[in-house]
Amino acid sequence: MVAFDKCETRPAHIDAILNGLDRYNPETTTIFQDYVTQQCEERTFDCYANLALLKLYQFNPHLLQPDTVTNVLVKALTVFPSPAFSLCLALLPPHTQPFPTTSEAKAASQTSDFVESVQKLSHLSTLLESAQYTQFWSTLNSDDLYADLTADVAGFEELIRIRIAVEVGKAFRTVKAESLEQWLDIRGREALEKFVTEVCAWKVDGALVQVPANKENEARSEVKSERVGIEQFGRVIRRGFELPV
Known part of the structure; x- marks a missing residue:
């Protein structure tokens, strides 16, 4: 399994920032923002770098760029069922969460386009994670806002x-x-x-699609056996012969 903080396509200057004190420097937000744009254009994804950017936004709320945040979330959707989306969502302000708990958060969620965008993307994530794929596509196609949110991410539908x-x-x-x-x-x-x-290397056989066997879908019989000696039940047997007091 690839380490969480690794990304084969990460540029050297981004790696240097992530491994130094500059990752906490607010001035690096513009660099990370440009990197998010690069990920959207090149169909790559660097969760560790994106989380570092969201952490900077958390420490410096005045620097937050809504479009960049939504792009990070949309990119995270393309790597489900990894925990990337949930990790990104957890670093956003409380009032943006899908289920705000305070009255202030609820009031904010009713007036902010940014919050609406975050919550719509959260709904898409829930549909994907629960394997409601047909509902996912119908939801995605039901509102022009979804088209706007995913427009910057090249090949979004194909990646999904x-x-x-x-x-x-x-x-x-x-x-x-x-x-x-x-x-x-x-x-x-x-x-x-x-x-x-062409993409999956599967075979169409009439009305059915045949999927080759792999370690996940291959049926395997599992035989379990246990060796239990009589000495392990000695105490139970002895209690059976004891006279009640």
Whole structure:
């Protein structure tokens, strides 16, 4: 497993900041913000660097850039089911949380476009984490705000489809093509066949899609045996012959 603080595509100057005291320097926020933009454009993701930026926002609320924060959250969606989204969400101000607890937080959540954006993205995360893929796509397509929120992230829908396919491949050996079309939001059998064969290396067999065996979806029999000696029950047997007092 790759270490949480590692990223193969991380530039050297970002790595130097993360491994030094400058990661706590408010002046580095602009550098991290530019790096988030780079991740969005190049389809990369550096959770550790993004968390460092959100931590700087936490210490310096006046520097917070709503567009950058939402871009970080959208990028985190593309790597589900990792805990990236939850970790990022935990560093945001309390009034942005999906379920504000104080009256002040509730009042703020009713008046802020930024809070609405965070909570909408949180809803998408919940749908993905609970494997409600069809509902995820219908929700994503139901509001123009979602299109605005994901516009800066290159290949967002494609990245989500790949992640869904990975999770499906862990759970199934055979999937109905009709169900897979809904889970991946792919319209038409030809488009579905192109995706599953070229991207997933799966096979379409009529109305079914065959998923190759892997360590997650392969059925394995498990035989458990226990050796229990009579001496282990000696006390129980003796108590059975004892006369009540």
